[in-house]
Amino acid sequence: MANREALKNYTQSYLNADAFEDYCPNGLQIEGKEEINKIISGVSANLALIERAIDEKADAIFVHHGLFWKNDSQTITGAKRRKIALLLENNINLFAYHLPLDAHPDVGNNAQLGKLLGINNMSPVANSLLWTGELELNVGEFGVEIDSALQRAPLIIGDQSANIKRIAWCTGAAQGFIDQAVELGVDAYLTGEVSEQTPATALENDLVFISAGHHATERYGVQALCQHLSDKFGCQHQYIEIDNCV
Ligand SMILES: [Zn+2]
Missing domain, CATH: 3.40.1390.30 (NIF3 (NGG1p interacting factor 3)-like)
Incomplete structure (x- = not known):
């Protein structure tokens, strides 16, 4: 089992995330429960991934493409509202790592x-x-x-x-x-x-x-990262593939 803050601080420094200038916040994007037993990884924080993660009783979701991007609308409406609402209702943490996860010499x-x-x-x-x-x-x-x-x-x-x-x-x-x-x-x-x-x-x-x-x-970095984290913190990890033709 991992404590959210410990997992967050470790991942931030393992990926050297604060050193990157990026189009999105890297790290914990939506705060959920404090104790993390089960991590789900996926490429992008789309609705299908969030729904599958809820079915799998995830405590945290790790993705390469998160929910917040520099030039996006600053309002929380439509599909974005649905995704955020589902994460909050289910108390699931959403972690996203973009450029730091592309660049890492081992799990990148x-x-x-x-x-x-x-x-x-x-x-x-x-x-x-x-x-x-x-x-x-x-x-x-x-x-x-x-x-x-x-x-x-x-x-x-x-x-x-x-x-x-x-x-x-x-x-x-x-x-x-x-x-x-x-x-x-x-x-x-x-x-x-x-x-x-x-x-x-x-x-x-x-x-x-x-x-x-x-x-x-871009399927492989997030899987390698979460495998590393699950070994380090002794929590479960499962990758969920959401088909994407692009
Ligand atoms: Zn990408």
């Missing part, structure tokens, strides 16, 4: 995804949101690997028979980092989402681009 989304995809010699570049590593596969083989690891077919732009030796990646909606990948001189760049201009940028720079899904690339 980038580190976990790299491990899952069999990337070698992984290391973060400067800001630690973009990572690089090495592979010994061609594009087609790597596509099959991604499909089986993530259970989702990736969108691949580039020559299927080209070899990938050096790859850069960043989970989520990081298609905007493609220019940094070009500058790094890697053979391929993998992220979650894709924009209209991304295929041209990839082709014009002779870079293989892979969109493997925002949700699919």
Whole structure:
């Protein structure tokens, strides 16, 4: 069993959360009960996840995408009201960790995804949101690997028979980092989402681009974090997958 304040303080320092400038508050977003036996983890604080967590008698929910974002409406109406009301009525704590969970060297989304995809010699570049590593596969083989690891077919732009030796990646909606990948001189760049201009940028720079899904690339950090916390504090942990095609 974990005490809420102890869990909060430990996680905040483990993820170095106060060091990040982010678009959302990182940490405890909704305060619930003080004693935490059961943690549910999920990618995003959507209604379906909250309802499933209530069914599972969760004391705390940990997510990568929380309920409060910088440019959101400041009022609590509609679906947002429903979600907050459910959390408060059921006395469930909501913890959200965004950029600190992408960047962490062990339980972070980038580190976990790299491990899952069999990337070698992984290391973060400067800001630690973009990572690089090495592979010994061609594009087609790597596509099959991604499909089986993530259970989702990736969108691949580039020559299927080209070899990938050096790859850069960043989970989520990081298609905007493609220019940094070009500058790094890697053979391929993998992220979650894709924009209209991304295929041209990839082709014009002779870079293989892979969109493997925002949700699919960000399932693993929160699970690794909560596994770590449940080992540390002796509470239960269960991951709940809420299907998302993007
Ligand atoms: Zn994300």
